[in-house]
Amino acid sequence: MLALPGRPQGAARDVYVIDHNFSRPDSRDRYTLLLLNAALEASSARYGAYELRRSPLGMERDRLLSEMKKGELVNLSAQITSQEWERGLIPIRIPVDKGISGYRISLITGSKQAQFSAITTLEQLKRLPLGAGRQWSSTAVFLHAGFDVAQGNSTAGLHSMLAAHRFEHFPRGIEEALFEQAAYAPTFPGLEVERSLAIYFPLPRYFFVTPGQPRLAERLEYGLRQLIADGRFDQIFHDFYDELIDKINLRKRRVFRLDNPLLSPQTPLANKAYWYDPFDHK
Incomplete structure (x- = not known):
């Protein structure tokens, strides 16, 4: 106390x-x-x-x-x-x-890194199914943007689905990705943090x-x-x-930006002091 x-x-x-x-x-x-x-x-x-x-x-x-x-x-x-x-x-x-929660990097099967490194457009990225939770706000954003989303009931369940190749990548917040890679690698040795891309939407x-x-x-x-x-x-x-x-080399990744149509009109998007921008070097 x-x-x-x-x-x-x-x-x-x-x-x-x-x-x-x-x-x-x-x-x-x-x-x-x-x-x-x-x-x-x-x-x-x-x-x-x-x-x-x-x-x-x-x-x-x-x-x-x-x-x-x-x-x-x-x-x-x-x-x-x-x-x-x-x-x-x-x-x-x-x-x-x-707002750093809005920067998503993916957990993948490490042997597929070259496939992700070759992606240069959002349309290419959308062709790869991703995993997300049924109740998560980010899931609705991905669906609205046109991604193929495999939905799970829990983080652990989604990791099992990724290991079983039910989808190609599992976008997570930067701290979640690092924490979960370490936590799940003992049972899924191929699990790695994807190294070249990031997805951003205000979240x-x-x-x-x-x-x-x-x-x-x-x-x-x-x-x-x-x-x-x-x-x-x-x-x-x-x-x-x-x-x-x-x-995670956020400043050197290719960032694909999505709209978030679910945000309230009261979201303080115009107040730059509230938001982190990895490319603002002031």
Whole structure:
């Protein structure tokens, strides 16, 4: 429990119950928890003490949305946005990871690297079936763009499908691709991160708060804006992601850009400070 120093004992605290995914070992969730703590600390002078608790249950996305609406088992989650989530909850429309979730690199059978290296157009890429989760926001983007999408119910299931050659590649966020390649390679020795391409579409991941506790959303948004204003948001992002960005050579990949027709009109696409651009060398 983290409290503002000097706050009287017994004073009311803002209690955030975060979803079980924050306990996972992959880097995305460690980064998000780091940013969350920094934002809440940055808001402490104005809003006082707070407490972070973890929901005891792991839930798939649909169940998590249902429980988030109630606000009993969980009241805060960081998720790739969707219209359903934005309608049912309070979205804080500041991309948690500066939109880097929208850069997708693929996991493939390593022996097929030459096939991917030869791709120079989006139409060529669309001819190769890809795998994606049934409930994922990215799946609808791929389908709308005209990709052949084999859908699975879980990440583990999709890795099994890739190993069985049910599709040719499995687009993932950069941290997911590196983490999962290491995790699944012992049972799928041919699994590799594809080296030449990336797919990009705007796909912000936001903090969402249960609709019955607007103060929690107001406080967290205030803290995030404080971090942006003093440069700490960018510092946290670059401290965490620059090594991953370099490791997968994002700046040297051919990037195929897709539209995302599912985004809310309120998506802050015009605010360049909110989005990471690997090709902006300022």
